Amino acid sequence: MTDEQISVFDIFKIGVGPSSSHTLGPWRAAEKFLDELDQKDWLTEVKSIQVLLYGSLAKTGIGHGTDQAVALGLSGHDPILIDCQQIGTYISEIKEQKHLELKGMHRIPFDYKNDIVFLFKESLAFHPNALRFRVNLANGATHERVYFSIGGGFVIQEHEEVITSPDFQLPYPVDTGSDLLSHCKGSQLSIWELVMANECCWREEQEVRAGLLHIWKVMTESIFAGCRNSGILPGGLQVKRRAAALSNKLLHQKPAQDYEQWLSLITQEGNGFHYTLDWVNCFALAVNEENASFSRVVTAPTNGAAGVIPAVLQYYMIFCEGDEASVVKFLLTAGVIGSIFKKGATISAAMGGCQAEIGVSSAMAAAGLTQVLGGSVEQCMEAAEIAMEHHLGLTCDPIGGLVQIPCIERNTMGAIKAITASQLALQGEPGDAKVSLDHVVQTMWETAQDMHHRYKETSEGGLALRIPISLSDC
Known part of the structure; x- marks a missing residue:
């Protein structure tokens, strides 16, 4: 753990309630997934998307608004800037219109009830808070990623090293x-x-x-x-x-x-x-x-x-x-x-x-x-x-x-x-x-x-x- 560098601004994050691990984390995971698609120039090739929620994210996700957080994140809303008074309206529109605007710019069909899946009896080994994004692309290929919301709004991708080699050495590294x-x-x-x-x-x-x-x-x-x-x-x-x-x-x-x-x-x-x-x-x-x-x-x-x-x-x-x-x-x-x-x-x-x-x-x-x-x-x-x-x-x-x-x-x-x-x-x-x-x-x-x-x-x-x-x- 000696290489992990955590800023005070990693500990204190501005976001939307009610949960950092079940709301803010999945929201950020959705953003990370879209960023990857965008970097690969796949975003506009997406034909459909499905989100699978595992473990604690499934069991308490409804109460924590995990489904809403994922939908808002996929839609391009920022938890720091979003008008919290409009969250209910945004979610109602997604449900009623049955589509998502990925990153606010690419429309795909989306059935809120069926495309966000709560797997109440399934958990992934690394952490109880797991979610999987799966997309079908225009060329017929499928692409997916698994993310873990590990608490406090911190999110890591499956198989990603939690601790990475630092770009610089802190003058006073503190792990204990x-x-x-x-x-x-x-x-x-x-x-x-x-x-x-x-x-x-x-x-x-x-x-x-x-x-x-x-x-x-x-x-x-x-x-x-x-x-x-x-x-x-x-x-x-x-x-x-x-x-x-x-x-x-x-x-x-x-x-x-x-x-x-x-x-x-x-x-x-x-x-x-x-x-x-x-x-x-x-x-x-x-x-x-x-x-x-x-x-x-x-x-x-x-x-x-x-x-x-x-x-x-x-x-x-x-x-x-x-x-x-x-x-x-x-x-x-x-x-x-x-x-x-x-x-x-x-x-x-x-x-x-x-x-x-x-x-x-x-x-x-x-x-x-x-x-x-x-x-x-x-x-x-x-x-x-x-x-x-x-x-x-x-x-x-x-x-x-x-x-x-x-x-x-x-x-x-x-x-x-x-x-x-x-x-x-x-x-x-x-x-x-x-x-x-x-x-x-x-x-x-x-x-x-x-x-x-x-x-x-x-x-x-x-x-x-x-x-x-x-x-x-x-």
Whole structure:
């Protein structure tokens, strides 16, 4: 794994909910497939296309909108730029008109119901999230590719090496917690400074800062939107959105015209532990209610766990008086922790259960918060370890395959655990800790391997089994 180079912008991706592995990943896979056809000058030769979904993509794909993501990706829509309010309209048109415009420029017949196939009882060996694209060309030939959505929006092609030889050497390559600690000690850099030095191999420092502030802007937009939008979440569970009602209650029904006014009201309308706790919960609920509504969020490191980091960072910005420099430090620190878990374990719930999503996001948030609160390198790493330690074994059992129950509330739990883990690390002595970050990464991966497949985003165990809902209702 020593050659894998992961940027903070690989960990934090802007996209459409509700799932990075089941929505954003398949969307990107469709784009990759069309790019290959285009490069071979085959795109306009395509006569028909079929998409086969395997494993977890089949079992929870309807609830996650995998079919919609594939159709939108094949149609040339970009998840970063698409008008999320129009997604339903685009899908209805594809279904009704029974055709696709590949990359928005080559029309082919397409039967939505029959050309996207859910293979509920078939899985491919490499990863549970697999999909196959198969096209028939004008000359009678057939061409196909298999892709795996491996978590966090990362996609690889079958037989493609996950790790490729780097074009350059990072000044501080980090694959493990030990690497991070060693480099920080040797260079006398903080975690965020070390990560910034690595990021500057890809782009100029000002571009890194601007990019991270844009990531934060999208996060705050999802928080604010979630605190304004009410109603019932889509999918058939009839889950009522709560963030807007909670925000209004905490602000004593005072209206906010924009995000800045809303922030000002939050600081004016209350104080104390319970008030702060309510807002952390509200921030997390808001983001993941937006995520469940096929709206724009930031993978952090996944869509299902997209609310944890925004909630903790928003908490810091409001209640600890943070600034833009704090945002950069927080996200750089959180990003490298996410990459360590991706390299040493997984950030895919289909591989590791919810410990791989909420657990990792909580660890990332804990480290980031500890950094901006003035913690040492050792304290940041201890905070990440504590947060993950208390998510070990957390299963992924979404009811109806929807990223709603228990997923939305789990983001509030992950956020609170991150804050608690940070406080424990800041008030303790890292040298007294018995468990290292690398210990908990390895343990998380071993736990993931031991976990029964029913508890890995299949909706075949846990709450999903106790409270069944027909996929046809979603």
